[in-house]
Amino acid sequence: MAGDWSGSTGLGDSWDESEPLVRPYAVTRGRTAPAVPLELVALVATTDSGMAAIRRRGRLAPEEHDIAILCMRIHSIAEISARLKLPLMVVRVLIDDMARDGMVSVHRPENPDRPSPELLRRVLHGLTRL
Amino acid sequence: MVSPVSKRAPTAVKVLVAGGFGVGKTTFVGSVSEIEPLTTEAALTSASLGVDDTSAVHGKTTTTVAMDFGRLTLSNNIILYLFGTPGQDRFWFMWDELVRGAIGAVVLVDTRRMADSFPAIDFFENRRVPFLVAVNRFDANTYEYPLPMVRNAADLAPHRPLMYCDARRPDSAQTTLVHLVRHALELALSGDLPDEP
Numbered sequence: 001m002a003g004d005w006s007g008s009t010g011l012g013d014s015w016d017e018s019e020p021l022v023r024p025y026a027v028t029r030g031r032t033a034p035a036v037p038l039e040l041v042a043l044v045a046t047t048d049s050g051m052a053a054i055r056r057r058g059r060l061a062p063e064e065h066d067i068a069i070l071c072m073r074i075h076s077i078a079e080i081s082a083r084l085k086l087p088l089m090v091v092r093v094l095i096d097d098m099a100r101d102g103m104v105s106v107h108r109p110e111n112p113d114r115p116s117p118e119l120l121r122r123v124l125h126g127l128t129r130l
Numbered sequence: 131m132v133s134p135v136s137k138r139a140p141t142a143v144k145v146l147v148a149g150g151f152g153v154g155k156t157t158f159v160g161s162v163s164e165i166e167p168l169t170t171e172a173a174l175t176s177a178s179l180g181v182d183d184t185s186a187v188h189g190k191t192t193t194t195v196a197m198d199f200g201r202l203t204l205s206n207n208i209i210l211y212l213f214g215t216p217g218q219d220r221f222w223f224m225w226d227e228l229v230r231g232a233i234g235a236v237v238l239v240d241t242r243r244m245a246d247s248f249p250a251i252d253f254f255e256n257r258r259v260p261f262l263v264a265v266n267r268f269d270a271n272t273y274e275y276p277l278p279m280v281r282n283a284a285d286l287a288p289h290r291p292l293m294y295c296d297a298r299r300p301d302s303a304q305t306t307l308v309h310l311v312r313h314a315l316e317l318a319l320s321g322d323l324p325d326e327p
């Protein structure tokens with residue numbers, strides 16, 4: 001499938017860094033955390049720094065290492081949880097930390113409450129072209 | 131190695147597949163998904179499973195207690211996730227998270243046990259989540275129930291899409307999804323939806 005991100009592999013898989021990655025973080029008690037927990041379908045991709053960290057032993061905790069390897073191809077929070085058999089809560093905390101350290105980039109749904117008509121049109125278009 | 135055509139970040143959307151116990155949710159998700167359906171780890175003890183009446187569902191060997199999901203990559207940089215909602219009422223606490231941001235829901239109905247899907251219908255009606263009702267074709271006698279009868283029994287509004295589908299067939303499941311997204315788009319354009327679910 002042309003432009004199929006799921007089918008591509010390797011270093012080139014993190015997206016254009018000029019795109020908005022993580023929506024604004026609220027600063028609470030000196031620690032930054034997402035104001036709203038990461039969505040099940042928030043997408044995660046390992047960055048170049050993440051790739052470098054994979055190669056240097058000891059830079060990442062074992063679970064973080066597994067996430068960085070998995071997300072060389074884009075995966076959602078739900079997929080990371082299922083593939084690595086980690087509870088969703090744990091995945092959210094780990095991704096949050098890794099995003100702050102620049103190991104992964106996170107792309108959250110554009111509208112967390114309801115997809116826009118514009119997005120629905122794109123989905124419809126994509127579905128009818130399958 | 132294929133390099134991505136676009137460096138634009140993909141967009142993720144999700145659709146819920148709901149309905150009573152053993153109605154074919156996992157089958158539906160699996161027939162459109164490009165990956166083997168995955169299951170998230172839910173902290174459930176075997177004691178909490180209790181007893182469920184599966185006698186009407188022949189050949190059913192597994193019980194899905196957590197939500198399972200699949201993925202469909204559309205060519206225009208959109209990844210569609212399909213979540214099969216937990217079939218049993220006591221897992222409704224998970225639905226809040228599933229509903230948030232969803233395009234809508236496909237509620238599957240088994241005409242032999244129609245009432246099993248009523249809680250799902252009520253839930254999405256109350257939340258004003260776009261949904262359609264699809265009668266899963268388990269066998270030939272599914273057709274003993276004409277759709278107007280199903281609409282009546284489930285007390286569905288006249289505008290609510292109601293159709294047959296065969297959860298085992300990718301083309302049928304895909305057509306069902308097209309109808310759902312079209313319905314969601316119509317509702318969004320008619321301004322019939324609240325800003326937040």
Ligand SMILES: Nc1nc2c(ncn2[C@@H]2O[C@H](COP(=O)(O)OP(=O)(O)OP(=O)(O)O)[C@@H](O)[C@H]2O)c(=O)[nH]1
Pocket residue numbers: 150151152153154155156157158187188189190191192193194195214216217218266267268269296297298
């Ligand atoms: N004959 C027939 N069998 C079907 C059809 N759809 C599903 N089944 C079978 O019905 C059984 C239940 O289907 P599932 O997809 O597991 O149902 P489910 O809704 O995910 O079940 P729970 O998650 O346990 O609530 C399985 O054995 C399927 O193979 C259908 O259209 N026709």
Ligand SMILES: [Mg+2]
Pocket residue numbers: 155156157194198214
């Ligand atoms: Mg199931």
